[in-house]
């Protein structure tokens with residue numbers, strides 16, 4: 001059972017128990033406050049697997065990590081691709097369908113150089129998560145069609161915008177048979193302005209099996225990426241593709 005449903009079931013059973021115990025109103029308030037915090041964290045933290053199963057980390061016993069980029073294609077993507085080539089690293093790019101149609105040459109470069117691309121919605125608007133189930137499925141289908149126009153293959157990989165999941169996103173993932181891909185290391189490269197700080201944040205959090213989230217839209221992403229790759233190599237990490245880090249789970 002998804003953790004969202006288990007939490008709701010827990011809230012109902014706890015409410016019944018509190019009614020039977022004839023406790024004060026404070027106990028009910030405390031219960032609903034706790035449940036609300038848990039649900040809120042489940043919405044913003046994809047790794048909690050609250051509304052959908054998401055692949056967020058590979059094998060913890062292997063000294064392997066994967067690097068992923070969101071929100072492209074972007075003019076910086078080409079710089080990113082050159083750094084990846086320099087170190088023979090294969091990454092995952094979760095692209096925005098509309099941007100892909102506007103920048104087809106960049107998307108072709110990503111696929112020609114052997115990287116994986118996945119669906120990161122068609123518009124990536126702030127209201128993505130609160131549209132109707134039908135509209136969300138339509139948007140994700142449109143983004144999948146865009147990806148197919150480049151790869152020739154049906155796309156199954158999806159990274160929820162902002163890493164936010166809720167019952168609507170969970171429905172769309174299930175309905176379309178998508179594989180939700182999360183992360184275990186969030187670089188915050190779109191909000192932290194100092195590239196060194198972004199890198200230090202990643203160094204501190206990276207562990208065997210980590211999936212690192214970066215954005216090719218970040219201003220100094222080439223510097224950040226090269227520093228991170230060098231750090232990983234110096235610390236005996238093998239940088240592998242998403243397919244490799246998730247193994248057989250990737251084909252479900």
Ligand SMILES: [Zn+2]
Nearest residue numbers: 070071161162
């Ligand atoms: Zn995004």
